[in-house]
Amino acid sequence: MYYKEWIKTRWYLLLMFLATSGFAGYCLLRLHRVALIKGMGHMWEIMLTHDVVFVDYLKFVPLVAGLLLAFVQFVPEMYHKCLKLTLHLPVSHLKVVTQMLSFGVIAILACDVLNFVILWSYLHEVMAYELWSRCLLTALPWYMAGLAAYLLASWTILEPNWRRRVFNLLVSLLVIKIYFICDAPASYNSFLPVLLVFTLALLILNWISIARFKEGKE
Numbered sequence: 001m002y003y004k005e006w007i008k009t010r011w012y013l014l015l016m017f018l019a020t021s022g023f024a025g026y027c028l029l030r031l032h033r034v035a036l037i038k039g040m041g042h043m044w045e046i047m048l049t050h051d052v053v054f055v056d057y058l059k060f061v062p063l064v065a066g067l068l069l070a071f072v073q074f075v076p077e078m079y080h081k082c083l084k085l086t087l088h089l090p091v092s093h094l095k096v097v098t099q100m101l102s103f104g105v106i107a108i109l110a111c112d113v114l115n116f117v118i119l120w121s122y123l124h125e126v127m128a129y130e131l132w133s134r135c136l137l138t139a140l141p142w143y144m145a146g147l148a149a150y151l152l153a154s155w156t157i158l159e160p161n162w163r164r165r166v167f168n169l170l171v172s173l174l175v176i177k178i179y180f181i182c183d184a185p186a187s188y189n190s191f192l193p194v195l196l197v198f199t200l201a202l203l204i205l206n207w208i209s210i211a212r213f214k215e216g217k218e
Helices: 002-038 040-048 061-079 084-087 095-126 129-158 162-180 191-201 201-215
Strands: none
Touching: 002 040, 002 061, 002 084, 002 095, 040 129, 040 191, 061 095, 095 129, 095 201, 129 162, 129 191, 162 201, 191 201
């Protein structure tokens, strides 16, 4: 199952890794330019007094990446009716779909880790721990939003009934808004463990859509 998903998404995954890493690199170039022109002291000052984190260009990048992965992975399955054949394999349909979704979750997490390594590799060289950790913690909810977008988009795409898809889409928009309520740096710090559990729990919604699909709901 994992190999099938790899064959289906490998070119998009390459694009996703390159694009997100490119945005992370651009944020670092922007920060480096400020440090060269104004000096490191000025950069620290504006970060402390104006709540600037220099990674704001990443805000919606993980969200778009997660949405597109769900489309690439599941729209062909639904359009060509391949999912119906997959669910007739002699294994639990929930197990099959969980494997498909876990492939996407692992791919997104791997991409997120790569992005954070790129950011950390430069930030920890030019900033104190309090500043670079603030930048990364500010970006963490945005990357969780990418994972949530993937799971919610999959839930909507896998739903067999069009009316329910519209309902799922509206609910998804409201849920995604949770990750972008506050723009203040590190404002989600105390809420991050709860947000992570909530994000992973969205996987359950996909089980509901698959159960409806298996029952032949239209």
